[in-house]
Amino acid sequence: MSDLSDSKSPLGIDDVRHVAKLARLALSQERLAQLQRELVAILGHIEQLQAIDTTGLEPMTHPLTLSNRLADDVPEPGMPIAELLRNAPATEGVFLVVPKVLGGESA
Amino acid sequence: MSDLVALRDDIRSGKTTARTAVDGYLARIEQQNPTLNAYRETFANEARASADSIDRAIAAGDVTGPLAGVPIAIKDNIVTRLGSTTCSSRILENYHSPFDATVIDRLAAAGAILIGKTNMDEFAMGSSCETCAWGAVRNPWDTTRVPGGSSGGSAAAVAANLCAAALGSDTGGSIRQPASLCGIVGFKPSFGRISRYGLVAFGSSLDQIGPLTHSVRDAALLYQCMAGDDGHDSTCAPRPVEDVVKSLEDVPRAFRVGLPTQYRNGNAAAVDAAVTRAVEHFKAMGAEIVDIDLPLTDVGISTYYVIAPAEACSNLARFDGIRYGHRTKSASAHDLFDLYAHSRAEGFGREVQRRIMLGTYVLSAGYYDAYYRRALQIRRLIKQEFDTAFGKCDVILGPTSPTAAFTIGGVTDPLSMYMCDVYTVNTNIAGICGISLPAGFDESTGTRLPVGIQLQAQAFAEPLLFKIARSYECAQGGREFISA
Secondary structure, three states, X not given: OOOHHHOOOOOOXXXXXXXXXXXXXXXXXXXXXXXXXXXXXXXXXXXXXXXXXXXXXXOOXXXXXXXXXXXXXXXXXXOOHHHHHOOOOOEEOOEEXXXXXXXXXXX | OOOHHHHHHHHHHOOOOHHHHHHHHHHHHHHHHHHHOOEEEEXXXXXXXXXXXXXXXXXXXXXXXXXXXXXXXXXXOEOOOOOOOOOOOHHHOOOOOOOOOHHHHHHHHOOOEEEEEEOOOHHHOOOOOOOOOOXXXXXXXXXXXXXXXXXXXXXXXXXXXXXXXXXXXXXXXXXXXXXXXXXXEEEEOOOOOEXXXXXXXXXXXXXXXXXXXXXXXXXXXXXXXXXXXXXXXXXXXXXXXXXXXXOOOOOOOOOEEEEEHHHHOOOOHHHHHHHHHHHHHHHHOOOEEEEEOOHHHHHHHHHHHHHHHXXXXXXXXXXXXXXXXXXXXXXXXXOHHHHHHHHHHHHOOHHHHHHHHHHHHHOOOOOHHHHHHHHHHHHHHHHXXXXXXXXXXXXXXXXXXXXXXXXXOOOOOHHHHHHHHOOOHHHHHHXXXXXXXXXXXXXXXXXXXXXXXXXXXXXXXXXXXXXXHHHHHHHHOOOOOOOO
């Protein structure tokens, strides 16, 4: 996988195409170009974060300082499979239908 | 014109019935929703049946809950077994939840009636309700203008008196900003106060469910009915919920109101005037007014637009066209990658795609430290800045939104839209609580457009926040209803 930081321009069209691939979004050339312009503008604004001294600061991932909370190890009924499958776009019996998986994702 | 508490009391005392209330709201919805587009769907038959059963229970003298018979609207990112839950997105069109969110269970246990689901910005991403896949929502005060977002359908429904109250969600201002633009009360609880089980996740370290209401006492009551630990949500704080309803009318003891100098830059004149009037009110109540400094106000939007899209792109990875939601019919989707990529490109709207792209970029190899890690470090600075400020004051007073409602289509640049939330995002970043209160009107455009003020308090300081907000509300005489 290419490292985005290797590219010279702040966010080239190839970078945008690569990000769209990572994000699993099949976008047109026109849409990619539009996103490039918008993302460059947004990232230009976000650049102000680089001026702030963050030396020694612990990243804050969450507002609550809770440690892991474990549920009691008691079995509970799961959700009804028939009801869950009602939302699936393609099923066969109790299975979800997907395209061929072996052979890997396209490059 | 009344608030939820008054309606509840009238139903309880037999002065009116739940059925009358439901029928009245449904008639108003039928009349106004074609213009406002606040509701995506209503539950007429089920709401009438619930109302009749509650009326029978009340007539029989059976014990009923604190919300018995009051019709409440639900933002469409909170799952309900009733109807569908779409997040106003094509990717979830026709999605039927196999379970009710915890807040829905708690409202039902208190006797509330679900009257319908409200439109929103797609996946709660927006500040205007223009990104809704089912068309823009309109502001009842001026239907050429936006109601704010993302809980704009809920705000418009309450403002137009199409329900007794509504639920919304707030990730960076999505309850408070539309409440401000629609002239009603909007409350974002402290992070961890209300279960998110059944809230479709956007930013997991930021999202909170909260009420949009006619009054502060309504907001306090709904909060109390929903708050508290939940075995289904491990991020719900395991601490008892104080009785905020009981203490609501206590006139607060001497308290200090902090006024940040950074909250006075570039606001509409009517917004600054509303804050000034509120300062006079609190002075007259005997509060001490303290100047405080929040220099990181200005970097809140930048910090938010790293953290929120990063969390969103992870949360929205589940929409893949396999287990639920839209699946592409494109003939070119012959392998798994293409199925994902086409389904997602077809199902997600433009703003959602933009944020997924931004989030994926800031988390990608080579940029993680420069953007995501750095934003989390600055998040800690923002939290520390609030901690310091709350050493000098009990609540922070300022505007909710820099302006009143803008026209539909009036803000097209994404970055300008993001700036609508300059005074609200840091509340979520720090995990504290905040409330927007109706505080007058901007009449500079020739129409009466509501403006709001915001009060913020420390995490878990809801009892004090509600008391102070209630005292302001009582002095103002409550919110103004739109004349027919």
